[in-house]
Amino acid sequence: MARINEHYLKLKAGYLFPEIGRRVRAFTEANPSAKVIRLGIGDVTLPLPPVVLDAFHAAVAELGDGRTFRGYGPEQGYDFLIDTLIEKAYAPLGVRLKRAEIFISDGSKCDTANVLDIFALDNRVAIGDPVYPVYNDTNVMIGRSGPAGGDRGGIVYMPCTEANGFFPDLPEGRVDIVYLCSPNNPTGTAAAAAQLEGWVDYALANDAVIFYDAAYEAFITEPGFPRSIYEVEGANRCAIEFRSFSKTAGFTGVRCGLTVVPENVAAKTPAGEAVPLNRLWNRRQTTKFNGVSYPVQKAAAAVYTDEGWRQTKANIDYYMGNAKVIRDGLSSAGLTVYGGVNAPYIWLKTPGGLSSWDFFDKLLTECHVVGTPGSGFGPSGEGFFRISAFGNRDSVAEAVDRIRRRLK
Amino acid sequence: MARINEHYLKLKAGYLFPEIGRRVRAFTEANPSAKVIRLGIGDVTLPLPPVVLDAFHAAVAELGDGRTFRGYGPEQGYDFLIDTLIEKAYAPLGVRLKRAEIFISDGSKCDTANVLDIFALDNRVAIGDPVYPVYNDTNVMIGRSGPAGGDRGGIVYMPCTEANGFFPDLPEGRVDIVYLCSPNNPTGTAAAAAQLEGWVDYALANDAVIFYDAAYEAFITEPGFPRSIYEVEGANRCAIEFRSFSKTAGFTGVRCGLTVVPENVAAKTPAGEAVPLNRLWNRRQTTKFNGVSYPVQKAAAAVYTDEGWRQTKANIDYYMGNAKVIRDGLSSAGLTVYGGVNAPYIWLKTPGGLSSWDFFDKLLTECHVVGTPGSGFGPSGEGFFRISAFGNRDSVAEAVDRIRRRLK
Numbered sequence: 001m002a003r004i005n006e007h008y009l010k011l012k013a014g015y016l017f018p019e020i021g022r023r024v025r026a027f028t029e030a031n032p033s034a035k036v037i038r039l040g041i042g043d044v045t046l047p048l049p050p051v052v053l054d055a056f057h058a059a060v061a062e063l064g065d066g067r068t069f070r071g072y073g074p075e076q077g078y079d080f081l082i083d084t085l086i087e088k089a090y091a092p093l094g095v096r097l098k099r100a101e102i103f104i105s106d107g108s109k110c111d112t113a114n115v116l117d118i119f120a121l122d123n124r125v126a127i128g129d130p131v132y133p134v135y136n137d138t139n140v141m142i143g144r145s146g147p148a149g150g151d152r153g154g155i156v157y158m159p160c161t162e163a164n165g166f167f168p169d170l171p172e173g174r175v176d177i178v179y180l181c182s183p184n185n186p187t188g189t190a191a192a193a194a195q196l197e198g199w200v201d202y203a204l205a206n207d208a209v210i211f212y213d214a215a216y217e218a219f220i221t222e223p224g225f226p227r228s229i230y231e232v233e234g235a236n237r238c239a240i241e242f243r244s245f246s247k248t249a250g251f252t253g254v255r256c257g258l259t260v261v262p263e264n265v266a267a268k269t270p271a272g273e274a275v276p277l278n279r280l281w282n283r284r285q286t287t288k289f290n291g292v293s294y295p296v297q298k299a300a301a302a303v304y305t306d307e308g309w310r311q312t313k314a315n316i317d318y319y320m321g322n323a324k325v326i327r328d329g330l331s332s333a334g335l336t337v338y339g340g341v342n343a344p345y346i347w348l349k350t351p352g353g354l355s356s357w358d359f360f361d362k363l364l365t366e367c368h369v370v371g372t373p374g375s376g377f378g379p380s381g382e383g384f385f386r387i388s389a390f391g392n393r394d395s396v397a398e399a400v401d402r403i404r405r406r407l408k
Numbered sequence: 409m410a411r412i413n414e415h416y417l418k419l420k421a422g423y424l425f426p427e428i429g430r431r432v433r434a435f436t437e438a439n440p441s442a443k444v445i446r447l448g449i450g451d452v453t454l455p456l457p458p459v460v461l462d463a464f465h466a467a468v469a470e471l472g473d474g475r476t477f478r479g480y481g482p483e484q485g486y487d488f489l490i491d492t493l494i495e496k497a498y499a500p501l502g503v504r505l506k507r508a509e510i511f512i513s514d515g516s517k518c519d520t521a522n523v524l525d526i527f528a529l530d531n532r533v534a535i536g537d538p539v540y541p542v543y544n545d546t547n548v549m550i551g552r553s554g555p556a557g558g559d560r561g562g563i564v565y566m567p568c569t570e571a572n573g574f575f576p577d578l579p580e581g582r583v584d585i586v587y588l589c590s591p592n593n594p595t596g597t598a599a600a601a602a603q604l605e606g607w608v609d610y611a612l613a614n615d616a617v618i619f620y621d622a623a624y625e626a627f628i629t630e631p632g633f634p635r636s637i638y639e640v641e642g643a644n645r646c647a648i649e650f651r652s653f654s655k656t657a658g659f660t661g662v663r664c665g666l667t668v669v670p671e672n673v674a675a676k677t678p679a680g681e682a683v684p685l686n687r688l689w690n691r692r693q694t695t696k697f698n699g700v701s702y703p704v705q706k707a708a709a710a711v712y713t714d715e716g717w718r719q720t721k722a723n724i725d726y727y728m729g730n731a732k733v734i735r736d737g738l739s740s741a742g743l744t745v746y747g748g749v750n751a752p753y754i755w756l757k758t759p760g761g762l763s764s765w766d767f768f769d770k771l772l773t774e775c776h777v778v779g780t781p782g783s784g785f786g787p788s789g790e791g792f793f794r795i796s797a798f799g800n801r802d803s804v805a806e807a808v809d810r811i812r813r814r815l816k
Contacts, residue, residue, distance in 0.1 A: 001584060001614070001616075001676055002531055002584040002585055002617040002676070003527065003528040003530065003531055003584065003677070003678065004527060004528060004676065004677060004683050004685070004688060005526050005528055006678060008526065008692075009677070009683070011691065014694065043480050044479050045474075046474065046477070047471060047472050047474045047477040048472050048477075053471070053472040056471075057469075060461065060465055060468060060703075061465075063455060063456045063464075063661065063662065064455050064456050064458065064461040065455055066454065066455045069453070069454070069455040069456075069658075070661045071452050071453065071660035072451050072660045072661060073661055106663075106700075109696070109697070110696060110697055110698065113695065113696035114696070117549070118412060118413050118416065119411065119412060119413055120411040120412060120413050122411065123410055123411055134695060137695045138695060138696060141692070141695070176409060177410055207410060208410055250471075250477075252480045253471065253478045253480060253481055253699075253702040254701050255514075255699070255700065267409075267411055267412045268411050268412065269411070269412060269414050269417070270411065270414060275412050275417070277412070280412060280413070280416050283419060284549070287419075287521065287542060287545050287549070288517070288521035288542070288546060290514070290515045290518065291661075291663070292514075293514075293661070293662050293704055294661040294662070295464075295662075295703070296704075
């Protein structure tokens with residue numbers, strides 16, 4: 001008799017976005033003339049930059065010609081893309097990586113989930129609250145949350161609140177693995193160098209490993225906020241970094257990301273022997289993954305050509321222009337807002353102590369604007385609300401104008 | 409102190425293809441004028457069919473236009489591709505599937521590995537011998553093989569030999585999960601309907617689940633050999649099927665596959681409650697995967713247009729023409745050969761009782777032809793040798809001619 005992985009039954013149903021959809025549908029059916037503006041979802045809207053598009057087409061054409069056709073590529077990604085990242089994405093930050101330290105994938109979501117494969121189940125894992133739900137759900141799936149009903153087994157939740165600037169404090173007890181996401185989804189705040197230094201020191205002192213999710217690094221506009229954790233001394237001995245082309249270059253539907261596993265990051269066997277994680281991740285990827293589509297890798301490499309980056313950066317600036325419109329508009333309406341300076345998300349404190357969902361309903365019914373309730377990202381998100389800057393400028397401006405004029 | 413998944417240390421190093429590479433390099437360095445023909449690797453060589461290429465380009469162009477741009481797609485795949493598969497790949501076999509039963513992925517290697525996520529570790533798993541190494545390695549990685557050094561913990565190996573026509577016999581003891589691969593890599597043999605019926609009956613009687621790897625189904629040329637396990641009555645209550653565009657349509661570098669999880673296939677909780685695997689796989693994919701590149705899915709759908717399939721089938725026929733040249737040529741040279749009729753692999757019995765590696769060296773030094781030692785796929789592959797039909801016809805014919813003239 002085959003048996004299921006019963007830990008899956010401990011997962012809460014995907015509640016947040018289905019519930020948003022349900023409430024929006026109910027509203028639009030009752031108010032068919034209302035023009036609803038959606039600023040809830042974190043998905044890009046601008047088309048691929050022309051240089052990226054050209055490279056994509058050229059690589060597709062190669063696959064149609066017997067002289068240039070390619071079959072299986074390296075599971076770790078092609079050197080042309082890895083070398084581009086080393087030279088164009090990391091070297092300008094003062095970070096020197098080796099080819100063998102970068103692994104190309106079809107996206108950060110997969111990698112932040114799959115990386116758990118190479119660690120023992122009995123590690124104690126620290127996760128922010130509120131947080132990107134994948135970190136928590138993938139730990140629950142493998143049984144780290146303990147018995148059904150409980151949720152504190154091998155997972156430590158770290159509140160990210162106004163009091164700590166939405167960046168987790170060092171834990172009191174020991175943890176073995178910690179997830180950090182900067183710039184942060186959903187709070188829109190980025191970690192300053194000194195904050196990251198504290199965590200790197202902690203990890204080195206405790207032989208812990210940091211999972212650093214930098215999917216939004218391209219949206220940082222201020223100095224003093226590292227784009228890579230490897231800008232921090234010692235991080236190349238304790239951190240795995242995840243990056244993505246999804247938000248940076250509009251690749252949410254194209255699918256490309258990367259994971260950096262420095263050769264000097266290790267974890268231990270039960271006997272206490274240190275084993276390089278690079279070797280384990282390489283074995284994981286070569287055994288369970290077959291590499292990223294060749295044309296996609298060519299398109300990704302074009303992002304970092306001079307003209308490709310100019311075009312890509314223009315799209316990022318457009319979204320960050322939206323963020324400024326939202327942030328400034330809501331502030332001047334008397335609302336308390338965070339984020340939106342180094343990230344494409346604005347984290348709004350609900351007025352009058354409203355719950356996240358009550359504010360959702362109020363915003364929908366009074367302004368016909370859709371956002372995302374902060375409580376959907378974790379208990380410490382209660383009383384907050386996420387507004388996304390990915391969208392059309394006119395719609396964003398119209399939404400902000402409605403909030404200023406109509407929100408009671 | 410972070411701890412590794414120590415089961416990874418039980419894995420043998422990837423030995424087969426590196427060792428082949430080492431021996432071929434040593435030979436070519438010692439014999440620089442030798443023209444070595446490589447028939448070892450199972451990778452396609454013909455370019456993408458024109459209709460597929462056109463669809464690929466058209467979809468890339470959509471992503472460059474703000475009016476047609478798409479971001480995140482459904483994690484399960486787009487309906488346009490799922491519906492195409494239902495109508496064009498499955499309905500002609502008399503198999504009726506629902507949309508929710510097909511999951512598009514970036515390849516069968518990932519899916520046959522990832523599917524283990526949704527099952528408890530204490531399932532007893534049966535794997536053929538010789539076999540595609542991923543089945544075994546991914547079970548070792550999660551700890552199913554028992555203590556280091558041992559290799560028979562939760563894994564039962566089923567010899568596939570001349571005596572049983574290279575199709576595994578039903579096991580004496582009970583197993584919970586069984587991997588079947590037909591047409592088979594590496595033996596090149598396909599399972600007949602009656603053979604599959606025996607396994608489906610076994611699975612239904614024992615509440616076992618069949619993992620059916622049909623990556624090579626498009627290469628079946630004879631009647632009586634099912635292209636899908638769902639052609640067998642009752643399989644839709646016990647089998648998960650994996651398919652791929654890799655070999656079918658030359659997508660090894662493009663990356664697209666699919667997994668079918670019928671709604672009526674279930675496994676049990678420790679309390680004995682049946683849980684539909686479709687629900688668990690859907691949760692796994694939506695949480696740990698972000699869908700396949702949109703242009704890739706458009707290219708894949710074009711494979712099944714009328715003209716797309718004509719062109720795709722022409723490529724398959726070309727490879728199977730190679731297989732016939734190899735099979736007939738080696739037979740007439742007095743060698744015993746299997747496979748090559750319903751699969752693009754020829755499984756050759758080494759002459760004179762040579763070991764697989766001794767025959768490898770003999771073929772390389774006497775004929776300058778590279779193949780794959782059968783023992784690399786498992787102990788029961790000893791004394792056999794795999795030759796791939798993916799290649800250029802002239803090279804294939806030349807290789808066969810050399811074997812007939814030069815092999816002592």
